[in-house]
Amino acid sequence: MVKAKINYNSDLLNSIVSDSELQQFNEAVAAAETALAKRSGPGNDFLGWLNLPKKTEKNTLAAIKAKATEIRDNADVLICIGIGGSYLGAKAAIEFLSPSFEALREKQVFFAGHSINSDYIADLLDLVEERSVAVNVISKSGTTTEPGIAFRIIRQWMEKRYGRKEAASRIIATTDSRKGALRQLANDEGYATFPIPDDVGGRFSVLTPVGLFPIAFTGFDINDLITGAADAVSFCKGHTVGDNMAGRYAAIRNILFRKGYTTEVLANFQPHFHFVGEWWKQLAGESEGKNNTGIFPATLDYTTDLHSLGQWMQQGIRNVFETFMVLGKTNENRKIPSFDDNKDELNYLANKSFEKINRAAFRGTLLAHIDGGVPSAVLTVDDRSALTLGQLFYFFEKAIALSGYMLRVNPFDQPGVEAYKKNMFALLGKKGSEALAATLAPRIKELGL
């Protein structure tokens, strides 16, 4: 019997979404589930993530762990190069599972190639100058500009430092099994490689080697992660909002969207959740924001952001609904000390734990936002274990896929991402972009860019 370690509770929405409205969405849940199961919906050649947790072979995980152990034995630091779905999952998992500070981590993973900034790369290479380094370059297409240029710099640095042969033994490429420039380069240079399945898109790839190798390098249990995701397969299926947790969340999102709540805020009360939010933002935004529709995904980190955007949440334009992502149990639970002088007048909190105070902050915020007209639901996450995180990842993937189908979009493509790339290539003089470059030049001049 699977124990769900996450729970999505929408009971607080009763005055905005009636039970009969929710039940009416059973039909939409069933239709979206059937489209996924029968592979009859749009983007059906990208459904490899759907059964991935149940299908992942033990020896696949063993191979990833063996390589991670070998690299751990030879390197203190792993530089992970990737952008979008090729970095956010690993970043989210490592931040969720690790101690708060990079310096406290036994093995460190630094990320690169997720922006275009030479100060960042220069600082990173300064930082690792005295450390032993390995590199995991991750790109499904193998042609993405940001990781591509970061890898050029880092590869040159690695070859200078270790010599070409040893550098090659310290570089792992995670990419398409057959095609793309990175695959070619990896084959030519003799890098170890992990394949990204053809039928799994970037933002759904955290449970493939894209996420699993960096997570294994940091020493976390990727078997538990996959077991958790497989657990979630069981409670995120079914044709009703009653038995399908992901279906219920997807239905609520769509009902609220149709009532004019066009932005969802995923709010957390723990710094370790920050990058889970960033990962979710890409998953939801890139999957749903197309055909002039889509729920805008935003994230807030409480209580930090209660002192910046709290005012907006309480009294700003009322087109927002909120999903509170709340941790059940922290690893430590410090208590507030008592002082006889009570000069700061905080003795009323003495002997109360941080968690109790944080829980009061959550409850107080939830009630205030409900009173302020923000429809709110609660997603409880039991603990910061790999098993629980596996459940959370799969829950969100399944929910966003269902939600995308309810919105009548293809949740598995991202045609809009190409627009900036085409312009950038033309502006940089890439061969074949001459005609576009000619149309952009007068616009750039007119705008004074």
Ligand code: PA5
């Ligand atoms: O979800 C997606 O498909 C994208 O965010 C990609 O992951 C991102 O653009 C990086 O692509 P690639 O892995 O091909 O370098």
